[in-house]
Structures are given as structure tokens and as C-alpha cells.
Amino acid sequence: xxxxxxxxxxxxxxxxxxxxxxxxxxxxxxxxxxxxxxxxxxxxxxxxxxxxxxxxxxxxxxxxxxxxxxxxxxxxxxxxxxxxxxxxxxxxxxxxxxxxxxxxxxxxxxxxxxxxxxxxxxxxxxxxxxxxxxxxxxxxxxxxxxxxxxxxxxxxxxxxxxxxxxxxxxxxxxxxxxxxxxxxxxxxxxxxxxxxxxxxxxxxxxxxxxxxxxxxxxxxxxxxxxxxxxxxxxxxxxxxxxxxxxxxxxxxxxxxxxxxxxxxxxxxxxxxxxxxxxxxxxxxx
Numbered sequence: 001x002x003x004x005x006x007x008x009x010x011x012x013x014x015x016x017x018x019x020x021x022x023x024x025x026x027x028x029x030x031x032x033x034x035x036x037x038x039x040x041x042x043x044x045x046x047x048x049x050x051x052x053x054x055x056x057x058x059x060x061x062x063x064x065x066x067x068x069x070x071x072x073x074x075x076x077x078x079x080x081x082x083x084x085x086x087x088x089x090x091x092x093x094x095x096x097x098x099x100x101x102x103x104x105x106x107x108x109x110x111x112x113x114x115x116x117x118x119x120x121x122x123x124x125x126x127x128x129x130x131x132x133x134x135x136x137x138x139x140x141x142x143x144x145x146x147x148x149x150x151x152x153x154x155x156x157x158x159x160x161x162x163x164x165x166x167x168x169x170x171x172x173x174x175x176x177x178x179x180x181x182x183x184x185x186x187x188x189x190x191x192x193x194x195x196x197x198x199x200x201x202x203x204x205x206x207x208x209x210x211x212x213x214x215x216x217x218x219x220x221x222x223x224x225x226x227x228x229x230x231x232x233x234x235x236x237x238x239x240x241x242x243x244x245x246x247x248x249x250x251x252x253x254x255x256x257x258x259x260x261x262x263x264x265x266x267x268x269x270x271x272x273x274x275x276x277x278x279x280x281x282x283x284x285x
Contacts, residue, residue, distance in 0.1 A: 064248075071249040072256065083257050089233045090225065091261060093149050094217035097156020101213070105161045106206075109168035113198065114190065119169075130162040134220075138227040152224035152234070159220035160213040167209035171202025207273040214269050215262035222258060 052069060059066040076083060112119035134155055141151035175197055183193055225236025235254045242250035 067248040067252060072253050075249040075253040076256070083235075083238075083253065086233055086235050086238050086254075087257050087261060089149075090218065090221050090235045090258075093152040093221040093224070093234065094156050096149070096153045097158075097220060098160050098213060098217040100153065101157035101160035101217075102164055102210075104157070105164035106168055109165050109172060110194065112169055113172035114194070123169075126162060126165055129158065134158055135223055135227045138224055141224075147232075152221050155224035156217045156220035160217050163209045163212050163216070164206070167205040168202055171205030172198045174205065175201045203277060207269065207277065210269045211266060211273075214265040218258060218262050218265065 055066060055069060059068045108122065112122055138151060138155055141154055145151050145154070172194075179197060180193065183197055188196075221234065222236035222239070225234040226240050235258055238254045239251050242248075242254070
């Protein structure tokens with residue numbers, strides 16, 4: 001009988017509780033080094049290999065649609081600085097739009113959660129804004145704000161605005177009525193209820209929205225770059241110019257950089273969520 005079997009038997013008889021494995025042990029359900037187990041990384045590696053083989057087959061059969069992976073890698077390697085410079089431009093536009101959309105949506109969500117009359121006046125307009133094809137208004141924004149980064153920031157902010165508004169407002173109103181009654185019996189004011197009760201309850205909803213809008217802000221910036229005439233920098237412009245010149249390796253290399261950026265942003269917000277919401281069930285594996 002192994003040591004683990006002996007501890008299990010002791011736990012079954014009630015003689016000694018089983019010791020929890022170390023956080024750095026592979027047996028721990030949330031081990032920090034669990035990634036070294038083949039069961040964790042092997043399925044992804046096999047899937048990527050199969051996708052690469054499928055891509056190569058598609059490149060051989062449809063060369064006018066898919067370039068070989070080698071040409072994409074060569075484009076990235078030979079012009080790496082070019083892609084990085086344009087990626088930073090797109091990332092800056094996305095970050096500015098995300099910050100603007102987040103601030104406006106959060107403030108409005110707090111106001112609508114506290115003022116039902118304002119909620120009934122604003123939410124229908126927010127819904128109309130959400131279903132409006134923002135690509136169609138990009139040229140108008142260029143006319144209004146010029147050919148600089150401002151139109152791209154506005155588009156990215158508008159795309160991020162609605163998910164944050166809806167999720168935050170739902171989270172602020174998700175506090176159980178019994179909890180509010182307990183705090184009110186202790187003479188808690190609106191500000192105290194908002195800071196100590198409503199906002200903590202809204203954090204899981206807010207991070208759920210952020211997991212959506214962080215990559216979505218990149219999409220908004222790229223769409224604005226592609227649809228707004230006069231753009232000279234950014235990965236959206238790179239894709240547009242390369243498409244017009246039939247440079248498929250450049251197009252897919254830029255798309256690959258965008259995908260990596262989206263994954264990194266999603267990973268960043270997930271790590272922050274685990275740190276901030278360590279007490280919530282949503283962070284459990």
C-alpha cells in the first residue's frame with residue numbers, strides 16, 4: 001500500500017484527515033505547474049499540428065486563397081519591426097477606445113442603477129446604438145474628426161460601450177434584496193451601499209464583459225482603420241493595402257499578429273480577474 005492509500009484509508013476511518021497536496025504538486029487541482037503534464041498541453045499541440053497540416057493542404061489546393069505557412073513566417077521574420085510598429089498603433093487606438101468606453105459605460109451604469117427614470121430613458125437608446133452598424137458611420141467620423149486616430153478611438157469606444165454598460169448595470173442590480181435590507185437596517189447610505197455592496201457584486205459581471213471587450217476593442221480599431229479612408233498606419237491599413245496588392249502572406253501575417261494581440265489581452269484580463277476575484281466561484285477551475 002502506498003502512502004497515499006494509507007492516508008486515504010486513515011481518512012475513511014476518521015483517524016487522520018488527508019493532507020492537501022501542495023499548490024506546486026501535480027496532484028493539486030489548481031497546481032501552478034500543471035501545464036507540464038502532457039494531458040494539459042498535448043491536446044492543444046495535436047490540434048495545432050492538424051490545423052497546420054490542413055492549412056498546408058488548403059494552400060496547395062487553393063493558392064489564391066491561402067498562402068503557405070512558410071511564406072507567412074518569412075514575411076513576419078523579414079519585416080518584424082514593420083508589424084510591431086503598426087500593431088502598437090492599433091493597440092494604442094484600441095486601448096484609448098476601451099478606456100473611454102469603459103469610463104462612460106461604468107458611470108452610466110451606476111447612474112441608471114440608482115435612478116430608474118434615467119434607466120428607462122437611456123437603455124432604449126443604448127440598444128439602438130448597439131444594433132447600429134458602426135462601420136457605416138466611420139466615414140462620417142472621419143469627416144467630423146479628421147484623418148487622425150480620433151475616429152478609430154471613437155469606433156472602438158462605441159463597440160466596447162454596450163457590453164460594459166449592460167453587464168455592469170445587471171451586476172449592480174443583482175444584489176439580493178435581503179442583503180440590501182440588512183445594510184439599510186444599519187443606516188447605510190446610497191454611497192456606502194454602492195461601494196461596499198453593489199460594486200463588489202457587479203465585479204464578476206464586469207470582468208465577464210471585459211473578457212469580451214478587450215479583444216473586441218482590437219477588432220473595433222482594425223475595422224475603423226479599414227473603413228476610414230486616409231489611414232496610413234495600423235494593422236487594419238496593412239491588411240487593406242496588402243489585399244489591394246494581392247499580398248496574401250502579408251494579409252495573413254497581420255491577421256496572425258492581431259490574433260496574438262487578442263489572446264494576450266484576454267490572458268491579461270483573466271489573470272487580473274483571478275487576482276481580484278479570488279474569493280468568487282467564477283475563478284475556480
